[in-house]
Amino acid sequence: MIILNEKEIQELYEMEQALVDLESMLHHKAADKIVNPPRTVIEFPEEDGSVLYMPSTDLDEEMMTMKAVTIFPNNPSRGKSTTQGIVLLSDAKNGDHVAMFNASYLTRLRTGAMSGLATDRLALKDAKTLTMIGTGGMAFEQALGVLAVRDIKEILLINPTKEKAHNFKEKLRQFGIDLSISIEILDDVSEAVSASQIVCCSTRSHEPVFNGKDLLPGTHVNGVGSYLPHMREVDLTFLQRASKIVVDDLEGATEEAGELIHAEQQTDWSFDTIHGDLMELVVNKIAHRENNEEITFFKSVGAAYYDLAVANGVYKIAQKTNAGTKIEI
Numbered sequence: 001m002i003i004l005n006e007k008e009i010q011e012l013y014e015m016e017q018a019l020v021d022l023e024s025m026l027h028h029k030a031a032d033k034i035v036n037p038p039r040t041v042i043e044f045p046e047e048d049g050s051v052l053y054m055p056s057t058d059l060d061e062e063m064m065t066m067k068a069v070t071i072f073p074n075n076p077s078r079g080k081s082t083t084q085g086i087v088l089l090s091d092a093k094n095g096d097h098v099a100m101f102n103a104s105y106l107t108r109l110r111t112g113a114m115s116g117l118a119t120d121r122l123a124l125k126d127a128k129t130l131t132m133i134g135t136g137g138m139a140f141e142q143a144l145g146v147l148a149v150r151d152i153k154e155i156l157l158i159n160p161t162k163e164k165a166h167n168f169k170e171k172l173r174q175f176g177i178d179l180s181i182s183i184e185i186l187d188d189v190s191e192a193v194s195a196s197q198i199v200c201c202s203t204r205s206h207e208p209v210f211n212g213k214d215l216l217p218g219t220h221v222n223g224v225g226s227y228l229p230h231m232r233e234v235d236l237t238f239l240q241r242a243s244k245i246v247v248d249d250l251e252g253a254t255e256e257a258g259e260l261i262h263a264e265q266q267t268d269w270s271f272d273t274i275h276g277d278l279m280e281l282v283v284n285k286i287a288h289r290e291n292n293e294e295i296t297f298f299k300s301v302g303a304a305y306y307d308l309a310v311a312n313g314v315y316k317i318a319q320k321t322n323a324g325t326k327i328e329i
Contacts, residue, residue, distance in 0.1 A: 002324040004314065006102040012323055013106075013314045015144045018113035025058065025309035026117075026279040033060040034305045038251075041228075048073050050228070056304035058312065062092040065308040067103055073204060082137050083107065087311045097329060099315045103307070104137075110310045111300060112141030114248055114278060115222040118298035119198060120149035121281050121288040122244065123220035127197035128153040133189065133210060133233075134203035134225055135159040135168035140175075142200040142224060147177060154182045156192040158209075190214045201225055201233040208259070212238025217293040223259070224300045231258040234297070239263050242297045244275040244289070249303035256301040 004012075028034055039054040049072035057064040069085035076082060085103030090096060123146075130152050132139055136159075146152060155172070159165040165185045172183060186192045193199050194214045203209055203225040212235045215221070221242075223233045239245070239259065247253035253260060254271055263269040276286035278298070289296060318324050 001097055001327050001329050002099040002315070002318050003327060004099070004101050004318060004324040006105045008324060009101060009105055009314055012317045012321065013109070013310070015109065015113060015116065015141070015148050017313055017317075018109050018310050019116055019145075019148060021309045021313035022110065022113050022117060022306060023282055025305060026282045028058055028060045029279045029305060030283045030285070031060070034058055036303060036305050039304060043228075044072075052302075054302075054304035054307060056308040057092055058305070058308055059092070061312055063308065063312045063315075064090045064092045065304065065311050066090075067107075067304060067307045069103055069107060087307055089311045089315055099311070099318070099324075101311055101314060106307065106310050106314070107302075108138055108141040110306045111138060111224050111302065112143075112145035113310075114145070114300055114306060115142055115200065115224060115298060116145030116149050117282055118246055118278060119146050119220060119222060122246065122296040122298060123150060123289070124197050124218050124292060127220070129156065129196045129198070130154070131156040131158065131192040131196040131199045132168070133158045133192075133199065133201045135165050136202060138224055139168065139200070139202040140171060142202050142222065143172065144175075146198055146200065146222075150198065152181060152198075154184070156196060157183065157185045158189050158192050159185075193219070198222075203233055204231060205233055206231055208235035208238075209233050210238075211235065212241055215241065215295055217295065220289075220296045220298070222298045222300070226258045227256055227301045229256060229258050229261050232262055234259045236263055236267055236269070238295075238297070239269055241295050243294045244287075244296045245273065246275050246278060246281050246286075246296070246298050248278050248298075248300040248306070250274065250277050252301045252303050253299060257299050260299065
């Protein structure tokens with residue numbers, strides 16, 4: 001078995017590779033080669049925390065994964081990460097457990113790549129301004145996913161804790177994004193979203209984080225922070241304005257996308273309104289952006305087959321480069 005920690009994975013595997021591997025996996029899914037049982041979620045209300053167990057198999061690649069992720073938002077006060085996880089990768093031909101990876105970075109990376117794939121097909125081709133609402137753990141790879149598919153010239157940051165926003169800005173600079181890209185920290189979310197063509201929401205909010213009236217025609221929004229029924233990042237006004245709503249996984253969205261569940265319960269909005277899922281978008285089963293006025297929304301709650309795609313991608317590179325620690329089990 002190969003074991004890789006987060007730093008080792010980051011040195012091996014980046015956004016461009018994740019985009020390729022996710023797209024390939026979605027083609028496998030379109031060919032009915034993905035087996036993805038429902039995930040198990042256990043909540044810990046006293047900590048506002050949760051643990052998620054997610055299995056998946058790719059019959060084409062003949063590989064399978066089990067990911068376990070814990071999300072405890074009070075952890076930073078303890079000097080620990082909010083999100084912690086591991087992925088166990090196994091050979092579907094003989095059952096061998098071949099690798100174990102730290103899952104925190106891979107989860108952030110695959111989620112950013114998912115938004116990247118959706119943004120590439122739904123956002124304006126000449127989009128220049130990106131607003132990031134939330135600069136916590138999931139946000140950085142969201143920015144990288146958008147930067148990989150659009151020539152962004154300005155990034156606007158919104159976060160209730162200004163120190164986190166400044167740290168996020170510095171992290172982007174240290175990562176080496178183009179120095180010509182302006183990065184500003186704003187207090188007014190309305191000012192930010194009304195100046196943007198792409199908005200990424202990466203919060204655990206229980207209430208909408210912007211007013212849907214403030215969006216310009218042609219705006220694309222990625223929502224990845226809310227993943228439980230009681231969470232919401234976007235409001236009813238936005239959902240009613242959105243002409244195309246694409247989800248990462250329809251089954252998961254109907255059970256966990258809080259803003260969509262709320263809309264169906266409180267209004268005449270229905271899940272039947274959804275344009276399709278990311279697989280259908282990537283393999284061209286459904287239309288991409290069709291004009292410059294459409295407001296579009298990509299909603300992600302996560303699904304295990306996306307984790308399988310990046311875990312298998314890392315494993316292939318680790319085998320070629322002899323990376324990681326080898327152990328006998």
